[in-house]
Amino acid sequence: MALQTRDLYFHLSAGDLYCGDGQGRLFVFAYAKGLVPSDTVGPTRYAIGLVMFCLPLVSAMLEPYVDQFWPG
Known part of the structure; x- marks a missing residue:
C-alpha cells in the first residue's frame, strides 16, 4: 500500500505516528x-x-599550564 500525501497530513494533524x-x-x-x-x-x-x-584536545593539553598563570 502506497503512502499518500493526505495520509501524511492526517498523521501530522492528528499527532499520531502509529498505524496498524x-x-x-x-x-x-x-x-x-x-x-x-x-x-x-x-x-x-x-x-x-x-x-x-x-x-577540546588542545585546551585539555594546555589547561595545566594556563592554570599556573591564571589560578582559580
Whole structure:
C-alpha cells in the first residue's frame, strides 16, 4: 500500500505516528531519510569539523599550564 500525501497530513494533524499497517513507521523513516548528511563535504564544513575535534584536545593539553598563570 502506497503512502499518500493526505495520509501524511492526517498523521501530522492528528499527532499520531502509529498505524496498524506500518504507515506511521514509513512516515518516520521517510522523514529521517531527508536528515542524512550529504556524501560530499565542502572545505568549510571540513575545517569547522576539524576545529571542533581539535580544540577540546588542545585546551585539555594546555589547561595545566594556563592554570599556573591564571589560578582559580
